[in-house]
Amino acid sequence: MQIPVLLPKIFNHPLTYYCNKRNILNIGDFVKVPFGKKTEVGIVWDKIESAPKKIKIKNVIEKIEDLSLKESLVEYINWFSNYNLSSKGLVLKMTIGSKKKPLQISDPEYKKNKINKKKFLLNDAQKNSLNYISQFNNSFSVTVLQGVTGSGKTLVYFERIKKILEQKKQVLILMPEIFLTNQFKKRFSEFFGYEPYIWHSKITPKNKEIIWHGIIKNKIKIIIGARSSLLLPFKDLGLIIVDEEHDSSYKQEDGIIYNARDMAIARASIENIPINLVTSIPSIETFNNIKNKKYNFTFIKKRYMEYPFPKAKIINLNIKKLKKNIIDSKTYELIDEYLKNKNQVLFFVNRRGYSPFLICKKCGYKHVCPNCSIFLTYHKMIDKAVCHHCGHKNKIIKDCKIDGKKCEFLMYGPGVEKVYEELKKNYPQKNIKIFSSDYLSQKKNKTIIKEIENNEIDILIGTQMISKGFNFPYLNCIVVVDADFTGKGYDLRTTEKNIQLYNQLSGRAGRNSSKSLIIYQTVTPSNQTLINIIENKFDRFLNDELNLRKKNNLPPFKKLIALIISSHSKENSFRGAQEIKNNLLNFENLEILGPVDSPLFKIKNRYRTRLLIKSKNHELPQISLSKSLKKLKISSKIKLTVDVDPINFA
Numbered sequence: 341m342q343i344p345v346l347l348p349k350i351f352n353h354p355l356t357y358y359c360n361k362r363n364i365l366n367i368g369d370f371v372k373v374p375f376g377k378k379t380e381v382g383i384v385w386d387k388i389e390s391a392p393k394k395i396k397i398k399n400v401i402e403k404i405e406d407l408s409l410k411e412s413l414v415e416y417i418n419w420f421s422n423y424n425l426s427s428k429g430l431v432l433k434m435t436i437g438s439k440k441k442p443l444q445i446s447d448p449e450y451k452k453n454k455i456n457k458k459k460f461l462l463n464d465a466q467k468n469s470l471n472y473i474s475q476f477n478n479s480f481s482v483t484v485l486q487g488v489t490g491s492g493k494t495l496v497y498f499e500r501i502k503k504i505l506e507q508k509k510q511v512l513i514l515m516p517e518i519f520l521t522n523q524f525k526k527r528f529s530e531f532f533g534y535e536p537y538i539w540h541s542k543i544t545p546k547n548k549e550i551i552w553h554g555i556i557k558n559k560i561k562i563i564i565g566a567r568s569s570l571l572l573p574f575k576d577l578g579l580i581i582v583d584e585e586h587d588s589s590y591k592q593e594d595g596i597i598y599n600a601r602d603m604a605i606a607r608a609s610i611e612n613i614p615i616n617l618v619t620s621i622p623s624i625e626t627f628n629n630i631k632n633k634k635y636n637f638t639f640i641k642k643r644y645m646e647y648p649f650p651k652a653k654i655i656n657l658n659i660k661k662l663k664k665n666i667i668d669s670k671t672y673e674l675i676d677e678y679l680k681n682k683n684q685v686l687f688f689v690n691r692r693g694y695s696p697f698l699i700c701k702k703c704g705y706k707h708v709c710p711n712c713s714i715f716l717t718y719h720k721m722i723d724k725a726v727c728h729h730c731g732h733k734n735k736i737i738k739d740c741k742i743d744g745k746k747c748e749f750l751m752y753g754p755g756v757e758k759v760y761e762e763l764k765k766n767y768p769q770k771n772i773k774i775f776s777s778d779y780l781s782q783k784k785n786k787t788i789i790k791e792i793e794n795n796e797i798d799i800l801i802g803t804q805m806i807s808k809g810f811n812f813p814y815l816n817c818i819v820v821v822d823a824d825f826t827g828k829g830y831d832l833r834t835t836e837k838n839i840q841l842y843n844q845l846s847g848r849a850g851r852n853s854s855k856s857l858i859i860y861q862t863v864t865p866s867n868q869t870l871i872n873i874i875e876n877k878f879d880r881f882l883n884d885e886l887n888l889r890k891k892n893n894l895p896p897f898k899k900l901i902a903l904i905i906s907s908h909s910k911e912n913s914f915r916g917a918q919e920i921k922n923n924l925l926n927f928e929n930l931e932i933l934g935p936v937d938s939p940l941f942k943i944k945n946r947y948r949t950r951l952l953i954k955s956k957n958h959e960l961p962q963i964s965l966s967k968s969l970k971k972l973k974i975s976s977k978i979k980l981t982v983d984v985d986p987i988n989f990a
Contacts, residue, residue: 489847509578
């Protein structure tokens, strides 16, 4: 008999093989099959594809015993592939890998490293939320657990997880960033009494193999993971938690492009299990679903120990003074009090390096990446200008067009290194550290977090990564160095992201203190977004933003699909985009905008042109769009990338 076998390769369909009657094969079984001159591991799939008559059909070599994917996971991979217009084989690769000997490892002992538990008592508000989310236990439902920063949302869903584990089911906790897992792992261990298993791109291949086997054989019950953990082969998944559901980091931008939060909801639906979305301020999409009663909802309004939120202070910057100092004199006066009382102070600067761009004061030359349409960021520690897209580096020495001498560069905008330099001059005796991806490896990350928790660091200078999920007991003062919401014009979610970012940031302060402060340095003190943040008027912003989106036919009221066409030639990129558009114009329910240059029109030496497809109704256009794109004879000179539900238009 003929059977379909999907291989973890670029194919979007299974291949057809013969199987003798003695081997009983079911959907999801692992099999070894010949592929060219090699032997590959594939999965028995659900639908057979008719093989071309000229192709000789080969025999399945053998079934791999004791390993199989659930049929629901096969269904999910099909859905995932169709929704995101991605190859089924490559999605399968995310599930099983593509190693030559992926299943030869012997079963390890899945021992739990015992750790002394701490007692955590829920307050009444937490108990009420726990009772509410625990109602939805046996079938698919989406429940949003919203709580102000520091309200103890994590403890609530830990208690929820305990009940699921008592049922011998598996649990997946999704985290938006890899670096969050270390501190979270500690909190988990203190609550449950053992260390959890972690899944992300930085763990070793050997550990991945061990964890993968533990999951598929139902010996590992709980995984804390980044985006890719969503496609792990759980045997008896009982609950999915999406922590910080609003975080834009859930959007995978490379390779297969997808939104892990939305894909998690889809997997919960197909598995028929509950899913909890956890947030302090929901995304616009989630907020809309709450309003429309599609999602269940509970809200914790007070902090865990009922400590007050940080007071807010706006410093109206004097632009003239900014030429000399990044930090205003009034800001220094305010933070001195906290430093004297052994409180930590955080300076938030959402720019890496020393300065985001350099301009020669004589000829006006700007340091731009030769491979990307973006300014280079100067990093003083290596004395080079760096592109944060392609990694290009160069020295900042250049002959000036005006006088033939060397360019004299002015450095515009403060980065973390520049702020560090100024603070070190003013506080030479203080222990000052930078919390940024350029400075932190996984090992250094653990060290600096321990130092912060032990109050060994006086002043922190951090980028966006410090705003998420951390609990620093001695941090009671935060300075937002540049609180002006200029945002990028190509991102329709700029204001939404700013609201969520600064709310998260303010939540880092005053978790164990009745006296905490967040200072906003700004040249636009009347900015409405800033006022909403200070007054905690988040619902006002969300409702206003939702009305604006509806008026302009933007998500969540319309579906968007971006097509990015790139080439080493600008002409080829634009011509290819126009040809694709011409072939899609016969769709009645689609509006096609473009082609236009991407705001970042050149990345890694490839020119980028965009088409934006807007659905005129709520029907998913992916299936018909996929069929049309397959028929296109796309030139080898161009590359087509599909981004379903884009979060920006770069």
